[in-house]
Amino acid sequence: MVEIFQNIRKIYEFSMPCEDLINHVEFYSQSVLDSSVQHIKDKFSSVKMFPSWTPTFYINLGAPYYIDLKNTRYYVNKEQDVLILRNGDVTRHKLPVDNIFTVKFNPGGLEAVLGINQVCFIDQIINLNQILPWQLLQKIKQPISFEERVMHMESYLLKTYIKRSNQDHYVKIVNDCIGQYQVAGMQLKTSMIAEKLFITSKTINRYFNRVIGTPPKKYFSILQGRNALTAFINDREHFIPMDYGYYDLSHFHKGIVNFTGQRLTKQYL
Known part of the structure; x- marks a missing residue:
């Protein structure tokens, strides 16, 4: 199963963060164990996820699994x-x-909430016990409800924040830049964003590399591709490429190939 192209959200339940954390935490989620989605789970044995620069916690409540990262396969025990x-x-x-409990941060969110810069985690799989207290992880691993797990995690994150x-x-500054880019329909160049924020393009480049780990141009391209492809898959009939900063449908197709490495097959056209 491939993220965005196929709806992997069907096999997870989601919860949004509280207002104080909404700018830094994208969501909490957990695998759905209900038998009603078992037929969906049985159809795939892997999930491919595209780049997002979003630090993500995976807390294992079930069986061991493998993760492929940078052409290396890692074993994650239960x-x-x-x-x-x-x-x-x-x-x-x-x-x-x-059965996985997940916390997905926005870019820079880990630093804003926990004071941990995400750049040092590029191309790595980090043991979460280096980041979170052992006691918190044990609470979340108890046989409790998804809502209770969210409560424990959010209480800790909010207190730290x-x-x-x-x-x-x-x-x-990085969050402000991302906000300007999205509000402008993903069409602004870094120099235009810099002008709106009364700083230089050089400063924005330095801040993005410092907070996210990649230049703004590369991150904006990923953000554009993810948002546009999601909108296209969800409602192809009413999809307008210009709403996402593309000149036309051909430009959008080329952008998606650059982002995913895959062409939009006939089933999506």
Whole structure:
């Protein structure tokens, strides 16, 4: 199964973060164990995910699995919890009995909430016990509901975030740049964003590399591709390429090949 091209969200339940964390945490999720989705789980044995530069916690509540990262396959045992930056393609090999609790941060969110810069995690799989307290991980691994797990995790994240009340200047500027890019229909160049924020393009480049780990042009291209492809798959009939910064449908197709390495097959046209 391939992210965006196929709806992997059907096999997970989701919860949005509280208002104080909404700018830094994208969502919490957990595998659906209900038998009603078992037929979907049985149809695939892996999930390929495209780059997003979003630090993500995977807390294992079930069976061992494998992850492919940078042409290397890693074994994750049933007691192991991991953090992945997702700066490149990631494939997680699944089993029908998988049960994963996930926390997905926005780019720079890990630094804003926990004071941990994500750049040092490029192309790595990090043991989550280096990031989160052992006691918290044990609470989440107990046989409790998804809502209770969210409550425990969010309580910890919020408490830590409040202690860091003076938000990092670098993170704020990067978030402002991303906001300007999205509001403008993903058509602004870095120089235009710099002008709107009264800073230089050189400064924006330095901040993006400092906070996210990649230049703004590359990150904006990923953001554009992810958003446009998601909209196209969800509603092809009403999809307008110009709404996502593409000149026309041909330009959009080329952009998707650059982003995913795959062409839109006939079933999507």
